[in-house]
Amino acid sequence: MNAEPDLGFAVRARPLPPAFDLLAACTGSPDGRPFLFERAGLGVAATSMAGAIGLAWEPVSEAALRALGADCLARLRATTDADAAGGLVAVGQCSFGPAGEAWFKLPSLLVRRTKAGATWLVEIAARDTEPEPFDPTRPSGGIAREPFTPDQLVEQPSARRYATGVGEAVRRIRDGELKKVVLARSVEVSAAHDLDPVRLAHRLRAVDPDAFTFIAPLRWGTSNGRKDRSILVGASPELLVSKRGALVRSTPLAGSAPRAGDPEEDRANAEALFASAKNREEHAIVVDAIADSLEPMCEQLGWDREPVLLETANVWHLATRFEGVLRDPPPSAVDLVAVLHPTPAVCGTPREQARALIEELEPFDRGGYAGPIGWMDAAGDGDWAIALRCAELSGKQATLFAGAGIVADSDPDDEVDETDRKFRAFLDSLRWG
Numbered sequence: 264m265n266a267e268p269d270l271g272f273a274v275r276a277r278p279l280p281p282a283f284d285l286l287a288a289c290t291g292s293p294d295g296r297p298f299l300f301e302r303a304g305l306g307v308a309a310t311s312m313a314g315a316i317g318l319a320w321e322p323v324s325e326a327a328l329r330a331l332g333a334d335c336l337a338r339l340r341a342t343t344d345a346d347a348a349g350g351l352v353a354v355g356q357c358s359f360g361p362a363g364e365a366w367f368k369l370p371s372l373l374v375r376r377t378k379a380g381a382t383w384l385v386e387i388a389a390r391d392t393e394p395e396p397f398d399p400t401r402p403s404g405g406i407a408r409e410p411f412t413p414d415q416l417v418e419q420p421s422a423r424r425y426a427t428g429v430g431e432a433v434r435r436i437r438d439g440e441l442k443k444v445v446l447a448r449s450v451e452v453s454a455a456h457d458l459d460p461v462r463l464a465h466r467l468r469a470v471d472p473d474a475f476t477f478i479a480p481l482r483w484g485t486s487n488g489r490k491d492r493s494i495l496v497g498a499s500p501e502l503l504v505s506k507r508g509a510l511v512r513s514t515p516l517a518g519s520a521p522r523a524g525d526p527e528e529d530r531a532n533a534e535a536l537f538a539s540a541k542n543r544e545e546h547a548i549v550v551d552a553i554a555d556s557l558e559p560m561c562e563q564l565g566w567d568r569e570p571v572l573l574e575t576a577n578v579w580h581l582a583t584r585f586e587g588v589l590r591d592p593p594p595s596a597v598d599l600v601a602v603l604h605p606t607p608a609v610c611g612t613p614r615e616q617a618r619a620l621i622e623e624l625e626p627f628d629r630g631g632y633a634g635p636i637g638w639m640d641a642a643g644d645g646d647w648a649i650a651l652r653c654a655e656l657s658g659k660q661a662t663l664f665a666g667a668g669i670v671a672d673s674d675p676d677d678e679v680d681e682t683d684r685k686f687r688a689f690l691d692s693l694r695w696g
Contacts, residue, residue, distance in 0.1 A: 275353050275394060279374065286468070287399040288374040289461050289478060296480040296494065298354045298370065299464060300637055300646070303380060303473060309354055309370035309639045311395070311632055321607040323360035323416050323634075325601045327692040332597025332639070335367045339641040350375065351385055352640045355597070356479040356650070358497065359605060359629040360618075367639075372397070404465045407694040408456075416690075417451040419627050425682070426675035428624040429667075435620065435669045443548045444611035444620050447666035449627050449680050452693065458656045460494045463696035467498035467652070470692060473499035475648035477636050481655065490638040496629040496696075497653025500575050503635055504603055505646045506596040509589045511557065516551040516573060517608045518542030518581035521684055531573050533579045541672040546581040547609045548670070553585060556602050560594060561587040596645030600635045609633035609649055609666065630655060632664035652689060656696070663689050 288308035289297035298309035308450055335353045348529035350372040352375060357365035368388060376382045386394055420428065425448050432444050458477050468476040479495045502514040520536035523529040536542055550566065558564050564587035594602075610633075611617025632655075637647030655662040665685035 266272075268576065273351070273388065275386045275388065276350075276385045276620075277386075277394070278382050281380050281382055283374065283376075284401065285374055285376060286461060286476075289464070290400045290402055298368070298480065299478040299480055300354065300475065300648070301468070301477075302475045302646075302648075305376050306475075307352055307354060307373060307375050307647070309373040310367070310397070310399070311370055311372040318503065323357055323363045323365050327687065328357065328365060328601035328604070329598055331365055331367060332595055332601065333638065335369075335389040335597065336595055336641070336643055338369065339639070350383070350640050351387065352638045352645070354479075354638045356481070356631055356636045357600070357634045358605065358631055359609065359633040363630070363634070371395075402461050402465045403497045404469060404695055405462050410694065411454070411690055412451060415453045418452075419449045419451065419487070420625075422679045422683070424626075429669055429673060429678045432620060432669045433625065433671065433673050433675070436669065441611050441616040441620065443545060443607055443668060443670050444617045445607075445609050445633075445666050445668050446621065446634065446678070447625055447629065447664055448686075449665075450663040450686055450690075452661040452663065452690070453652075454659045458661055458693070458696040460496045460696070461658070462654055462691060463496050463654075464617075466692045466695035467496070469658040470502070471498050474500050474575065474652070475502070475636075475646075477648065477650065479631065479636055479650075481568060481631050487550045493630075493655045493657040495544055495636075495650060495655055497650055497654055499636075499648045499651040499653070500578075500580060501608065501638075501649045501651055502648045503606070503637075503649050504596065504599045506589070506593070506599060507644050508642070509591070509593045510600065511561065511585075511587045511589050511593075513553055513557065514573075514582055515549045515553050515585075515606060515608050516580040516582050517546040518570070519681065520579045522575075522577050522579060533574075536579050536581065537570070538570060541670060542581060543570070544672070545668045545670050546583070548612055550583045552607045552612055553583075553614050557585065557587055557599075560589055560599070560602070562590050563588040577684065594645070595643030596637070596639045596647060599641075600637075600647050604635050606649070608668070609651075611669075625643065629664065630662075633666065652685070654693065655687060661693060661696070663693075665689075 285308040458517040570581040639645035
């Protein structure tokens with residue numbers, strides 16, 4: 264962490280056509296482990312992940328994330344030329360934790376598109392070398408394969424065991440041990456072919472273009488097991504934090520209801536969600552926690568006093584939009600991630616009690632699921648989402664994740680149904696992978 268930044272590199276930027284598809288950059292990844300973070304055509308794609316920073320922490324803590332972010336920011340500022348038009352960024356991903364890992368990379372080749380509409384190919388290279396060749400192919404969604412059969416799917420835990428766990432969580436909440444906990448399930452999928460993260464991301468983006476579509480390599484620099492080659496792919500509806508100068512935004516989600524093909528039924532589901540005391544309580548817990556975390560760092564902070572309905576392809580969510588002005592000097596985007604992660608939207612409250620209950624009741628490692636993913640530039644600005652609606656891919660294997668927020672009025676059967684619906688939607692997209 265105390266190593267001096269390598270100043271023997273230069274940043275070179277070349278403009279690309281404004282309509283260039285960021286996902287196309289991922290098709291040219293030399294090691295098959297690209298990075299993508301995109302929403303509505305804006306974001307970052309890294310085609311080569313060889314970089315100066317790739318550090319692991321155990322456990323992932325606020326202090327560790329702050330230190331990692333500070334080191335990353337120092338290297339960005341030391342390496343980036345003032346006139347590097349596209350602007351170098353570091354990309355990163357953090358496990359849910361607590362005994363997990365976080366990594367940041369300065370990609371040697373990346374594509375970045377800003378709100379101004381400019382698209383840049385940005386390269387880090389030794390000062391006297393020639394630019395790397397860049398010849399991506401346009402991504403294709405392909406053709407959907409046959410639905411997965413029951414013998415290709417293994418649930419962990421089973422629906423029955425998950426319902427039992429929800430019942431135990433409800434009992435402890437009613438006994439006053441905690442207010443909320445988010446319990447997740449996983450499904451192991453055995454496909455008949457190698458799963459393609461780019462094709463899956465293409466499908467997820469097509470289904471829900473307003474989500475944060477992402478691809479991220481997992482577990483850098485560990486042993487040679489299956490997990491070392493795994494790729495996290497998903498499309499998250501939840502913005503953890505966005506920072507531009509002194510402006511900070513966050514849009515936490517909590518509380519959900521299914522979408523329906525019939526417009527009247529769909530609207531009735533949305534209205535029932537908005538009126539649901541159980542879902543409103545679950546959401547209020549998250550809003551209070553975000554406000555408590557951000558207010559000490561802000562000169563001004565405002566948010567919706569009533570939640571708003573957020574529409575995704577398969578689910579209605581309750582959402583609250585936060586916007587604030589940070590105190591001077593403003594913290595970096597990664598400092599904000601460190602303070603906020605994990606929010607009650609993916610963990611619970613009080614945080615440590617919820618974490619302990621998750622470890623007790625969930626019979627699997629969440630890995631990158633429900634952790635932050637995003638990028639930061641040399642100004643400390645960046646965008647970070649929570650890795651939801653996602654799966655880990657490794658060859659022919661995929662591990663899907665889905666969770667539900669549990670409060671005192673939660674019904675175990677309803678929570679099983681919520682996770683089942685999330686699995687079904689993702690399994691349909693996985694057929695294109």
